[in-house]
Amino acid sequence: MNQLEIRNLSKTYPNGVKALNDISIIIKNGMFGLLGPNGAGKSSLMRTLAMLQDAGSGEILFNGQEVQKKPEKIRSVLGYLPQEFGVYPKVSALDLLDHIAVLKGITDSGQRREQVQFLLRQTNLYEHRKKAVHSYSGGMKQRFGIAQALLGNPKLIFVDEPTAGLDPEERNRFLNLLSEVGENIIVILSTHLVDDVFELCSQMAIMNKGQILIQGNPTTLTSRLDGKIWSKKIKKSELGEYQRQLQVISSKLIAGETLIHVQSEHLPEAGFELIQPSLEDFYFSTLTSAQK
Numbered sequence: 001m002n003q004l005e006i007r008n009l010s011k012t013y014p015n016g017v018k019a020l021n022d023i024s025i026i027i028k029n030g031m032f033g034l035l036g037p038n039g040a041g042k043s044s045l046m047r048t049l050a051m052l053q054d055a056g057s058g059e060i061l062f063n064g065q066e067v068q069k070k071p072e073k074i075r076s077v078l079g080y081l082p083q084e085f086g087v088y089p090k091v092s093a094l095d096l097l098d099h100i101a102v103l104k105g106i107t108d109s110g111q112r113r114e115q116v117q118f119l120l121r122q123t124n125l126y127e128h129r130k131k132a133v134h135s136y137s138g139g140m141k142q143r144f145g146i147a148q149a150l151l152g153n154p155k156l157i158f159v160d161e162p163t164a165g166l167d168p169e170e171r172n173r174f175l176n177l178l179s180e181v182g183e184n185i186i187v188i189l190s191t192h193l194v195d196d197v198f199e200l201c202s203q204m205a206i207m208n209k210g211q212i213l214i215q216g217n218p219t220t221l222t223s224r225l226d227g228k229i230w231s232k233k234i235k236k237s238e239l240g241e242y243q244r245q246l247q248v249i250s251s252k253l254i255a256g257e258t259l260i261h262v263q264s265e266h267l268p269e270a271g272f273e274l275i276q277p278s279l280e281d282f283y284f285s286t287l288t289s290a291q292k
């Protein structure tokens, strides 16, 4: 079992933005979802943990060892799929993976070939291995991203907003691939898509303004709202009034009507219907409470 432990991690950028504010968390094997709105600090946390930028203060331990003291130790066991993979050179997936494998220190050519072939099959890209990566579709590029992150058999991988922009079929395929990968290693998935976390992750945390607001199992956390989430269709013009009177945690346009979810211990007013809470309700409820 691998364990990543973060103790009191803070990070302030030179422009004064405090992107991480005293974060402490323990993460073990499996898929861990990091949920938060834009600007919450998810990418900053991932980049800091991946040793791509200095931590300001605090400690990061991987399997009991302090990684800042020996960054090369963690670099050799981690894989990273950034939000923007950058410019893809006009070389085939096969050649690019081989090249990245060399950079990751897999010097034995037989071992390299074996790993590259295995990963191309695992990510369903074997058929397309001779095509240039820059000509791949969005989903194929993301699967390629996972293949490169898995080179060198990492024990810990970071995946930043991987399903943004993928069509539903590619998203499913990608999520299945991630859950397969996440069985024996730590996979930290940063996203603002609640469904990705609900479908995949056994553990999660909600981040906002550089802090971890809460962590736990998605189903257990969601069940805290049992009997407390009410929905009602209203006129768009009424939204402001409802927001003033009740704890409206979300509002959505559905088929031209506005559907609101309200958190309340009892029936807020006539016309509301008690619903089964979703992780999205829990997420919005947590963010709403944090803003108070």
Ligand SMILES: Nc1ncnc2c1ncn2[C@@H]1O[C@H](COP(=O)(O)OP(=O)(O)OP(=O)(O)O)[C@@H](O)[C@H]1O
Residues within 6 Å of the ligand: 013, 014, 015, 017, 018, 019, 036, 037, 038, 039, 040, 041, 042, 043, 044, 045, 192
């Ligand atoms: N290199 C940087 N220099 C200065 N400020 C930064 C830098 N990177 C991020 N920030 C700021 O730090 C805060 C956290 O940003 P971060 O990108 O970590 O959030 P995020 O949760 O990943 O959001 P997103 O989903 O939009 O990427 C934001 O206010 C952002 O503007």
